[in-house]
Amino acid sequence: MQRKNLSYIDFIFRSGLYILITTLPLFSISAQERCAVPKILEERARNNPNLSTQQFENWLSSQQILQKVLSPLRTRKEKVTVPVVFHIIHNGEAIGTGGNLSKERIDRQLEILNEDFNRLNADTTETLDEFKALASSFDIEFIYAKQDPDGFETSGIVRIPGSLVDYSYQERSILTAESYWPAEDYLNIWVADLAGGSLGWAEFPISNLEGLEEASNNRLIDGVTIDYVFFGENPDSPTFESKGRTLTHEMGHFFGLRHIWGDGGCSVDDFCEDTPTARNSSTGCNLGKITCESLDMVQNFMDYTNDACMNIFTEDQKSRVRTVVENSPRRLSLTSSPALEAPPVYDVDLGLSEVNSRYTGSCSGNFNPQITVKNQGLLPIGNYSVQLFVNDILEESIIVEDTLNSGEEKTIYFSLLNFNEMGEYSIFYNVDLIGSFLDERTDNNQKIEYYQRIQQASLPYEKSFNNITPWIIRNPDEEESWQIFDVGLGVPFYGNRQNFGEREDIISPIFDFTTINVPELSFVFSQVGDSIPNNIKIYASYDCGRTFNDLIFSNSITDLSTAYPTDTVFIPEHRLDWDTVKIDLNRLKDEPSVCFSIVAENRLSNNFYINEFRVQESSKKNREIDIIRWEDVNPLVCNETLEGVITVKNVGRENIDSYEIQILENDNLVNEFTMNNEVLVPGQETQINLIIPVPSSNINEYEIQVITPSNDADIVNSLYLPFSNDCVEELPPLRLSLNENGRDNWYEFNPDKDAGWTFNPNLLAVNSNSSQINTKGSEDWLISPLLDVSRVNYLGLIFDISYRKPFRQSETFEIYISDEGGKYFKSLIYSKSGDSLATSLGNDIKEQLIWRNEFVDLSPYVFRNKIRLAFKIKHDNGQDVNLKNITFFVGQSPPPAYPNTLEPFVIYPNPVQNEINLHLNLEIAEEAFFQILDLNGKVMLEFIEPKILNQFISFDVSQLAAGVYILRLNTDRISATERFIVIK
The missing domain is CATH 2.60.120.200 (Jelly Rolls)
Incomplete structure (x- = not known):
C-alpha cells in the first residue's frame, strides 16, 4: 500500500492502477514517480512562495515543549470526542452498491478508526517487542455527528450523486463542494471514486505561523478524502486487502502526523523522536527491514505497508496529535462542536434554514427573497405564517395551510423587492404557528441577511478614508471589522486574536471602466512584519457586488509588510511605515460595472491599514522606451571623446521595433541614432554604446534623449551626462x-x-x-x-x-x-x-x-x-x-585607531631599538620635511615626503647610538617636534 503526504494533501497511488498506468504513454510514470509529491510540491511552491512546512514544524515543536513543561497531566489522559460526517459521493447506484456504500461498511470503518486511535485494535499483539513499550492510545473518540449545521437531527451520513464520474486531487474543491459542512464543527470525510490511482488525501491542520497561509483559505476542503474501494473492510481491494487503515493513515495527517521516514531519508525527521529514521517508505510487511542502521517501524500506521501489517502509533505521535487537537483552531473547535450533542426534540418545532448568503446585491436593485421552512418536531404542522421585514418594517406575510410532516421542508418565495436607494438593507425572516399550537422552540424561528445597493462613482477616483461612506462593510461574524482610525482605514486585528481565519470585507463603489483608457488601481498600506502577515486580497465583481470571483491581488505574491514587529498595537507614525501597490487593470477597461472587495483575513497578527485608494489612468503607456541607467560612465575626461553604455527598457505594453536616441548639448543636436535592429517586448532591456564628440567646453552637460514614436505625441525620456575636463x-x-x-x-x-x-x-x-x-x-x-x-x-x-x-x-x-x-x-x-x-x-x-x-x-x-x-x-x-x-x-591594512590626542603625529615604540613608526593624522594633505636631530641639534637624518595625511612612516634607526633624539616635522601649516629614545 502506498501513502504519501503532500503536506496539505496526501496523494496516494492505487497500486493496482499504477501497474496499468505505467503501460500508458500518456502518463509516463516510472516506479520512482508513483507518488507525484515532488511535482505537486513544486506547484504548491510556485503558487505560494511563502509556504514553509518547516515553520509549521517549529511552531508545533514549541507548542509540544510548552505543553510538556507547563501541564504534563493536563488533557493528555482526557478523552476528546470529534464529530464526523461521511459524505458518500456516488454515481447513482443503489445503497450498498458500488460507491454508494452500505451503512454497515461505514459503521465498521468508524469502529476501525476508533480502535486504531485508541490502541484497541485486535492486532496489537503482533507489534514487535522492540516497539511495544512505545505504543500509545490517542484518547480520541470519533462519533457520528448528531445534528446538522441547521440544528436538525442527522445520522452523520450524507449521500449525494456526484457531478463527476471520479475525482482527482486537483478536483478536490469540486468534490468537497458536492457536500460540505462547516469544518470548524464537523470532521468532513468524503468517500468517492478517486481518479489517477489515488487512495486518498488529507489536509494538514492550520497553524498561526508563516508559511501556512493557504490552510485557512482551504476551510472548504478541510477534511479527509478516501477512495471508496479502500474505505472500511474490503477483501476485494486491489494489491492488498483493505482493513480500513487508509482512513487511519490519512486521519494521522489530518491531526498533523508526518510519514515516519520524513519524506526525505535518514537525515530527515518526522518530528517524533520515538519513530526510528528510515531511508524510504515500506511496502508489503518486511518486519526485519533496516535502512538507517536501526530497525524500521514498518508496522506504524504512518508508513506505506499493507493494512494487515499496520498496528501502532507511538507516544511521541500522540504528543504531536494532542498538541494539534489542543492548539490548532479548527481541530480544537471540533472538540466542543454542537454536533456532539443531539438537538432537542420537541413535539412542535418549526424552524428556518440558514440563508444561502448573508450578503448579496445586484445592479438593478431587484432582490428575490426566499427562505426554507422545516418541521423539526415530531407532530405534523398544518398552519403557519412567514413574515418578511425590510429594515424592521413588515414588507409581506405569507400564510401556509399545507400540512408539513415531521422532517419535511418547504421553500417560501416572497414578492420581488426593488431597492432604489443606495445603501444596506436588512432582510429579516420570521415564522409563526397559526392556531392553538405553540412552537416549543423559538430560537430557530428567525434568520437575517443583508442586501447592499452599491453607489456608483466616476473615474478617476481617489479615497483618503477619513470616513467610510460610500464604501460598504460586510461583517458576517460581527466581530472585528474595518473601521476608521486617525491614520486611515484599518482592521483592529491586534486585539482580536481569538478569531483566527475570520474574513473582513469592505466594498468599493461601482466604476464604469469604459470611460478610461488604461485603468490602474493603487492603494497605500501599512502593516508590521509579523511571522504571518494578515492575508489581504482584492477581488473584482462585475455584477454590482453579488459575487466576487475575480482575484486581482494577493499578498501571497506581494508582501505587504512595511514596519518592524512590535509587542504593542501598531500605529503607523513615519513615512516609511507606508508603501504603495499599483495594479494594472488593463484587462478590465471594457467592463461597464466593476466594484472591488478588499478582504482582510485574521492571521493573529497586528493591525492592517489603508489610507489611500485610487483608480485612475495608468502612468504606463502603450508604447514607451525609457533610459534605465548608465552601465559605464566617464564624466571626467582628458581631451578625449565621451563614451559609455546606457540601458534602455520597453516600459510600455506593446512591442517596439523602432525608436530614436538623440544627444544634445545646450539644446543643440550633436548626434542621433535610429534603433530598428531588434524588437523589444514589454519589460525587455537592451544596451546601447554611445560615442559623443569632444565637448566644446570644459564643463557642461549632455542630454541623452530616447524618443518613442506614438500615434499621439512622441514620448521623450531623458538622462543627463554632466561632464568636466578634469586631468588634475x-x-x-x-x-x-x-x-x-x-x-x-x-x-x-x-x-x-x-x-x-x-x-x-x-x-x-x-x-x-x-x-x-x-x-x-x-x-x-x-x-x-x-x-x-x-x-x-x-x-x-x-x-x-x-x-x-x-x-x-x-x-x-x-x-x-x-x-x-x-x-x-x-x-x-x-x-x-x-x-x-x-x-x-x-x-x-x-x-x-x-x-x-x-x-x-x-x-x-x-x-x-x-x-x-x-x-x-x-x-x-x-x-x-x-x-x-x-x-x-599608503598601506595594506586598516590603521589602528589614532590616539586621543590633538598632536599631528605620534611615535611608537618609544623607546625604540631598530625601527620607529610615525602615525600621522593631518586635516589637509600637504608636502612635509622630516628631520631627526640629536640633543646638540646635529641633523642625523632628513628627507621630504611629497604628500602626507594619515599614513604610517617607518624609520630605520638601528645605526643611531643609544640616546635621546628629536623628530621634527615641518609643513606649510605646522611645525611639530617629538622626543624619542634609542636603546641598545
Missing part, C-alpha cells in the same frame, strides 16, 4: 574635504538631476538623499580625483558609513575602480545592500547616526598607475546613506 592628478594619501572652497577635485555625477550626493558640513559627511528620490533604482555617483599611484606599492581605502535600514526599502552602495587610467568604471570592488549595509534598523530617523568603519585594500590596483574610484548609490526611497572620513592612505 592627486598623490595619495588623500581625504575627501568638506570645505566648501574646494573638495580636492571630487566630482558628483547625477544623471537624473535629482537630489543625489550632497555635502553636509554639519555632519562632516556626504549624504545620498535617498529619502528624497522617488525613482526607485535610480543611481548617483561620487567620483574621486585621478590618483597617481605609480609611487606606492600599497594603497588602502577607509571610510565611515551610516545607514539606518527601513523594513521594506533597501538601498545599495557600491564602489567601482576605473580602468584605462581613470576613464571607465568597470571593476566592482565593494558592494553592500540592505541588512549587510545597515548600521541600524528602523523606519524612524534617529538624531544620532551609528557609524561603521570600512576598509578596502586597493593594493592590487596600483599597477594601473592612475586610478579613480566611483562611489555609487542605488536609491530605493528609503533612508539616506552617509559617508565620512573617506581617505586613501
Whole structure:
C-alpha cells in the first residue's frame, strides 16, 4: 500500500492502477514517480512562495515543549470526542452498491478508526517487542455527528450523486463542494471514486505561523478524502486487502502526523523522536527491514505497508496529535462542536434554514427573497405564517395551510423587492404557528441577511478614508471589522486574536471602466512584519457586488509588510511605515460595472491599514522606451571623446521595433541614432554604446534623449551626462574635504538631476538623499580625483558609513575602480545592500547616526598607475546613506585607531631599538620635511615626503647610538617636534 503526504494533501497511488498506468504513454510514470509529491510540491511552491512546512514544524515543536513543561497531566489522559460526517459521493447506484456504500461498511470503518486511535485494535499483539513499550492510545473518540449545521437531527451520513464520474486531487474543491459542512464543527470525510490511482488525501491542520497561509483559505476542503474501494473492510481491494487503515493513515495527517521516514531519508525527521529514521517508505510487511542502521517501524500506521501489517502509533505521535487537537483552531473547535450533542426534540418545532448568503446585491436593485421552512418536531404542522421585514418594517406575510410532516421542508418565495436607494438593507425572516399550537422552540424561528445597493462613482477616483461612506462593510461574524482610525482605514486585528481565519470585507463603489483608457488601481498600506502577515486580497465583481470571483491581488505574491514587529498595537507614525501597490487593470477597461472587495483575513497578527485608494489612468503607456541607467560612465575626461553604455527598457505594453536616441548639448543636436535592429517586448532591456564628440567646453552637460514614436505625441525620456575636463592628478594619501572652497577635485555625477550626493558640513559627511528620490533604482555617483599611484606599492581605502535600514526599502552602495587610467568604471570592488549595509534598523530617523568603519585594500590596483574610484548609490526611497572620513592612505591594512590626542603625529615604540613608526593624522594633505636631530641639534637624518595625511612612516634607526633624539616635522601649516629614545 502506498501513502504519501503532500503536506496539505496526501496523494496516494492505487497500486493496482499504477501497474496499468505505467503501460500508458500518456502518463509516463516510472516506479520512482508513483507518488507525484515532488511535482505537486513544486506547484504548491510556485503558487505560494511563502509556504514553509518547516515553520509549521517549529511552531508545533514549541507548542509540544510548552505543553510538556507547563501541564504534563493536563488533557493528555482526557478523552476528546470529534464529530464526523461521511459524505458518500456516488454515481447513482443503489445503497450498498458500488460507491454508494452500505451503512454497515461505514459503521465498521468508524469502529476501525476508533480502535486504531485508541490502541484497541485486535492486532496489537503482533507489534514487535522492540516497539511495544512505545505504543500509545490517542484518547480520541470519533462519533457520528448528531445534528446538522441547521440544528436538525442527522445520522452523520450524507449521500449525494456526484457531478463527476471520479475525482482527482486537483478536483478536490469540486468534490468537497458536492457536500460540505462547516469544518470548524464537523470532521468532513468524503468517500468517492478517486481518479489517477489515488487512495486518498488529507489536509494538514492550520497553524498561526508563516508559511501556512493557504490552510485557512482551504476551510472548504478541510477534511479527509478516501477512495471508496479502500474505505472500511474490503477483501476485494486491489494489491492488498483493505482493513480500513487508509482512513487511519490519512486521519494521522489530518491531526498533523508526518510519514515516519520524513519524506526525505535518514537525515530527515518526522518530528517524533520515538519513530526510528528510515531511508524510504515500506511496502508489503518486511518486519526485519533496516535502512538507517536501526530497525524500521514498518508496522506504524504512518508508513506505506499493507493494512494487515499496520498496528501502532507511538507516544511521541500522540504528543504531536494532542498538541494539534489542543492548539490548532479548527481541530480544537471540533472538540466542543454542537454536533456532539443531539438537538432537542420537541413535539412542535418549526424552524428556518440558514440563508444561502448573508450578503448579496445586484445592479438593478431587484432582490428575490426566499427562505426554507422545516418541521423539526415530531407532530405534523398544518398552519403557519412567514413574515418578511425590510429594515424592521413588515414588507409581506405569507400564510401556509399545507400540512408539513415531521422532517419535511418547504421553500417560501416572497414578492420581488426593488431597492432604489443606495445603501444596506436588512432582510429579516420570521415564522409563526397559526392556531392553538405553540412552537416549543423559538430560537430557530428567525434568520437575517443583508442586501447592499452599491453607489456608483466616476473615474478617476481617489479615497483618503477619513470616513467610510460610500464604501460598504460586510461583517458576517460581527466581530472585528474595518473601521476608521486617525491614520486611515484599518482592521483592529491586534486585539482580536481569538478569531483566527475570520474574513473582513469592505466594498468599493461601482466604476464604469469604459470611460478610461488604461485603468490602474493603487492603494497605500501599512502593516508590521509579523511571522504571518494578515492575508489581504482584492477581488473584482462585475455584477454590482453579488459575487466576487475575480482575484486581482494577493499578498501571497506581494508582501505587504512595511514596519518592524512590535509587542504593542501598531500605529503607523513615519513615512516609511507606508508603501504603495499599483495594479494594472488593463484587462478590465471594457467592463461597464466593476466594484472591488478588499478582504482582510485574521492571521493573529497586528493591525492592517489603508489610507489611500485610487483608480485612475495608468502612468504606463502603450508604447514607451525609457533610459534605465548608465552601465559605464566617464564624466571626467582628458581631451578625449565621451563614451559609455546606457540601458534602455520597453516600459510600455506593446512591442517596439523602432525608436530614436538623440544627444544634445545646450539644446543643440550633436548626434542621433535610429534603433530598428531588434524588437523589444514589454519589460525587455537592451544596451546601447554611445560615442559623443569632444565637448566644446570644459564643463557642461549632455542630454541623452530616447524618443518613442506614438500615434499621439512622441514620448521623450531623458538622462543627463554632466561632464568636466578634469586631468588634475592627486598623490595619495588623500581625504575627501568638506570645505566648501574646494573638495580636492571630487566630482558628483547625477544623471537624473535629482537630489543625489550632497555635502553636509554639519555632519562632516556626504549624504545620498535617498529619502528624497522617488525613482526607485535610480543611481548617483561620487567620483574621486585621478590618483597617481605609480609611487606606492600599497594603497588602502577607509571610510565611515551610516545607514539606518527601513523594513521594506533597501538601498545599495557600491564602489567601482576605473580602468584605462581613470576613464571607465568597470571593476566592482565593494558592494553592500540592505541588512549587510545597515548600521541600524528602523523606519524612524534617529538624531544620532551609528557609524561603521570600512576598509578596502586597493593594493592590487596600483599597477594601473592612475586610478579613480566611483562611489555609487542605488536609491530605493528609503533612508539616506552617509559617508565620512573617506581617505586613501599608503598601506595594506586598516590603521589602528589614532590616539586621543590633538598632536599631528605620534611615535611608537618609544623607546625604540631598530625601527620607529610615525602615525600621522593631518586635516589637509600637504608636502612635509622630516628631520631627526640629536640633543646638540646635529641633523642625523632628513628627507621630504611629497604628500602626507594619515599614513604610517617607518624609520630605520638601528645605526643611531643609544640616546635621546628629536623628530621634527615641518609643513606649510605646522611645525611639530617629538622626543624619542634609542636603546641598545
